Amino acid sequence: MTLMTMIIKMSEGLGKTCAIFFLTLLFSLPLGMIVALLRMSKNRIISNIVRFFISILRGTPLMLQLLAVTYGPYYLFGLSVSRNKLIPVVVAFAINYAAYFAEIYRGGIESIPIGQYEAATVLGYSKFQTFFKIILPQVVKRILPSVTNEVITLVKDTSIAFTVSYQEMFTIGKQIANSQTSFTPFVVAGVFYFIFNAVVDFVMGKFEKRLDYYR
Amino acid sequence: MILEMNNIKKSFGSLEVLKDISLSVDKGEVVSIIGPSGSGKSTLLRCATFLETIDSGEVLYLGKAAVTTQDGKAEYVAPAELRKMRSCYGLVFQQFNLFPHYTVLKNIIDAPINVHKRPKAEVIAEAKALLEKMGLGDKADAYPCQLSGGQQQRVAIARALAMKPDILFFDEPTSALDPELTGEVLKVIKQLAEDNMTMVVVTHEMPFARAVSDRVIFMAEGVIVEQGHPEEVFGNPKEERTRQFLQNYQN
Ligand SMILES: Nc1ncnc2c1ncn2[C@@H]1O[C@H](COP(=O)(O)OP(=O)(O)OP(=O)(O)O)[C@@H](O)[C@H]1O
Numbered sequence: 526m527t528l529m530t531m532i533i534k535m536s537e538g539l540g541k542t543c544a545i546f547f548l549t550l551l552f553s554l555p556l557g558m559i560v561a562l563l564r565m566s567k568n569r570i571i572s573n574i575v576r577f578f579i580s581i582l583r584g585t586p587l588m589l590q591l592l593a594v595t596y597g598p599y600y601l602f603g604l605s606v607s608r609n610k611l612i613p614v615v616v617a618f619a620i621n622y623a624a625y626f627a628e629i630y631r632g633g634i635e636s637i638p639i640g641q642y643e644a645a646t647v648l649g650y651s652k653f654q655t656f657f658k659i660i661l662p663q664v665v666k667r668i669l670p671s672v673t674n675e676v677i678t679l680v681k682d683t684s685i686a687f688t689v690s691y692q693e694m695f696t697i698g699k700q701i702a703n704s705q706t707s708f709t710p711f712v713v714a715g716v717f718y719f720i721f722n723a724v725v726d727f728v729m730g731k732f733e734k735r736l737d738y739y740r
Numbered sequence: 741m742i743l744e745m746n747n748i749k750k751s752f753g754s755l756e757v758l759k760d761i762s763l764s765v766d767k768g769e770v771v772s773i774i775g776p777s778g779s780g781k782s783t784l785l786r787c788a789t790f791l792e793t794i795d796s797g798e799v800l801y802l803g804k805a806a807v808t809t810q811d812g813k814a815e816y817v818a819p820a821e822l823r824k825m826r827s828c829y830g831l832v833f834q835q836f837n838l839f840p841h842y843t844v845l846k847n848i849i850d851a852p853i854n855v856h857k858r859p860k861a862e863v864i865a866e867a868k869a870l871l872e873k874m875g876l877g878d879k880a881d882a883y884p885c886q887l888s889g890g891q892q893q894r895v896a897i898a899r900a901l902a903m904k905p906d907i908l909f910f911d912e913p914t915s916a917l918d919p920e921l922t923g924e925v926l927k928v929i930k931q932l933a934e935d936n937m938t939m940v941v942v943t944h945e946m947p948f949a950r951a952v953s954d955r956v957i958f959m960a961e962g963v964i965v966e967q968g969h970p971e972e973v974f975g976n977p978k979e980e981r982t983r984q985f986l987q988n989y990q991n
């Protein structure tokens with residue numbers, strides 16, 4: 526197999542790699558906010574339950590969580606394993622990343638000086654207005670560098686989908702590597718991830734620049 | 741009466757910070773509150789502005805009760821009602837607390853537009869006039885981080901005034917400023933006093949308190965030790981505690 530055919534075969538999986546990437550972000554970014562707010566709940570029971578789940582999600586390998594989501598329903602309830610592996614992959618990824626984003630959001634929210642809340646309260650803003658107009662925009666600016674870190678990790682983590690044989694780029698590369706007993710597909714995969722992340726870096730850099738107008 | 745606070749008690753845990761304090765402020769009156777650190781001055785303002793809840797006592801704005809006490813327990817009116825009463829007063833913080841992501845103009849107009857639901861054009865015109873009055877006519881489009889502390893505090897004052905409060909509270913408005921910047925802020929407050937704005941100012945600036953106030957209150961350890969006309973309190977204090985404090989201050 527020539528290098529060119531390897532590249533072409535592997536890039537056929539890039540669509541699926543992107544699907545994991547974008548769908549995970551689409552679900553985990555907002556879900557993380559809900560988790561963060563529950564984690565900061567004044568209700569001790571709620572916040573402790575959420576804290577427990579976050580620690581499990583961050584304390585065990587994503588690969589294990591992916592296996593659990595994909596095959597757990599079969600072993601536990603005898604349900605058939607879903608044919609379209611994208612669903613369990615995105616579910617596992619979204620939940621896992623939501624846990625990380627939640628902790629980032631929480632750090633950001635807690636870093637906003639209490640005076641911002643007090644000024645808003647005295648001016649008569651509702652709790653809802655205070656959060657969305659005053660607090661959240663400042664949180665976004667503060668957490669953007671940490672979010673960028675997670676997004677870059679996510680790009681690389683999409684390769685974990687090979688554990689359930691979802692035909693994304695890395696899974697295809699691994700199959701080619703096996704059948705051709707060649708290391709080349711891994712090098713190709715490495716280059717793909719590197720380029721992908723260069724784009725991520727560029728885009729997130731643009732976002733950060735946009736928020737540079739204040740301190 | 742614009743503000744009436746009767747028999748206010750407030751503790752943090754076992755620490756009694758306000759011990760049965762009563763304070764009324766008439767329309768157009770300028771009241772200064774002085775006193776040593778930890779005497780409860782900020783706490784009193786925070787209770788008046790509902791940033792802290794009192795343990796017992798009464799707070800009334802324009803004769804309407806925000807909190808009353810039954811069987812020794814403070815009872816606040818419903819949250820929606822309380823939020824409405826917030827339009828009676830404004831509060832200027834020691835640390836300004838401007839919204840850093842908004843321009844100077846937006847800091848001032850956002851609440852009148854989105855809280856009071858007033859027409860935008862009208863609010864903007866008023867905000868610009870206010871900025872002009874604060875000597876910041878050219879700063880409407882600047883961000884707070886581009887301003888000096890004195891300028892930021894003047895924006896904070898404009899932001900409070902844009903809500904058309906009946907009474908304005910200041911908690912050490914110049915304490916976070918470099919000495920050379922306090923003058924410009926005090927000048928603005930003095931101007932407001934001349935315009936008959938009702939104000940309560942917690943301050944460590946004794947000459948300023950003496951010059952602008954109609955009444956000076958000296959607080960220590962959670963009680964009002966002495967109050968009266970500034971010339972009396974500063975010139976001829978009746979209480980030993982007041983004399984001590986003022987003497988320490990001069991040194
Ligand atoms: N949220 C709080 N929790 C616990 N204690 C508090 C709290 N806020 C204030 N205190 C305590 O209450 C007392 C009065 O504080 P306060 O800030 O009202 O004093 P102050 O007169 O404004 O002093 P300063 O001149 O230093 O500003 C202090 O002993 C302070 O430590």
Ligand SMILES: [Mg+2]
Nearest residue numbers: 781782783912
């Ligand atoms: Mg204070």
